[in-house]
Amino acid sequence: MSFLVDRNTRVLIQGITGQLGVYVTELMSRAGYQPVAGVTPGRGGTSVGGVPVFDTVAEAADQTGCTASLVLVPPAGLRDAALEAIHERMDPVTLMVDGVPLNLSIELLSKARESAVTLIGPNSPGIISPGQCLLGALDPSRFRPGEVAVVSRSGGMMSTIADNLARAGIGTSTCIGIGGDSVIGIDMPTAVTLAEKDPDTRAIVIFGEIGTTQEERLAELIRKGQVGKPVVAYIAGAAAPAGIRYSHAGAQADGPAGSAQAKMATLAEAGAHVVERYVSVGQLTRELLG
Incomplete structure (x- = not known):
């Protein structure tokens, strides 16, 4: 699915x-x-x-x-x-x-x-449902069909995480690069909500980063019980100085609010499974899937 x-x-x-x-x-x-x-x-x-x-x-x-x-x-x-x-x-x-x-x-x-x-998007690498459809510039060899959705603010990291999952024996249902700009179409909370409604998606992995309020709004959905499937989260930019743009146009935090540390804490408090290293995503997701 x-x-x-x-x-x-x-x-x-x-x-x-x-x-x-x-x-x-x-x-x-x-x-x-x-x-x-x-x-x-x-x-x-x-x-x-x-x-x-x-x-x-x-x-x-x-x-x-x-x-x-x-x-x-x-x-x-x-x-x-x-x-x-x-x-x-x-x-x-x-x-x-x-x-x-x-x-x-x-x-x-x-x-x-x-x-x-x-x-x-804008600034989206696209979307892929492995074995079914590719709409973007993504390397299909790094994606295998399965039951985990990936929602990412970075195109490169989406492919990296899908590859990390595949090495752990886990495939993906749909992977969507929502884009790294500050104003985008479908955002992280919306994409995760779609994954939550997909009957054949059992878990969701997100790649977030500093700037915007997407991760915080997702945490609120988890807290309210509107997202009940396991969410594994990695947030980049912990070492990014405040007030300096970090790679993407939407990746800038002017202070504690919107920082990687704040996003990680908010997601963890809401019940998401936060990892400090992206290479841990595959192992943790496998454990959550049993």
Whole structure:
């Protein structure tokens, strides 16, 4: 079982003819997750790796039945591309691009909510349900099917944690990189709630970091009993100086509030299983699963 994407998801890549688009198409296709369509205005009628290219999302949807979009368009064309995907009810719409202006992120999130479309990112590596669907630039070899969901603010760490779980003999149901910006679409509490509702997800692993209030809001859900499945948490940034951005745009704590130590304490008090080293995630999760 999975959530957000599954074997019936038909993937569209916007910006497929660019360098990143070609790379991601090849990556997905080699692993058996070939997109059904691509969009680059003015390049309709061509193809990339056997994937047909269209001028608009509407044309792609009409001719291929695509249902979800991976937006690889550079920042200058991101607004139009994302709004087009939202207008055509692609779901989810995943934004990999980083450096998105705050006002644009807010606008896109608002439009997605109005249209009841799930927006992932910006600055997201994507989402994968191993053996079923890949929507992003993730190495499929590091993920194996199973019963643990992974929700991460970092793309690299999501792959690392999935690999750590696999080495412990544990597979994953759905892994979602929610993005490292301060304003994003689906956030950690929302993603964990979806995992909680998935009948075949038995446990949830989160990778958090300093900045924002996502981990604190998740802790409140756990405290209230709205998340009852075991949650294993690793929070990065314990050594990050206050007031300095740590890797991602949303990873900055101006004082004790929002620090790694504060987040770890809040999650532990709520009942999450907090580890101090990410390499401990696989062993602890295996113990919790019995």
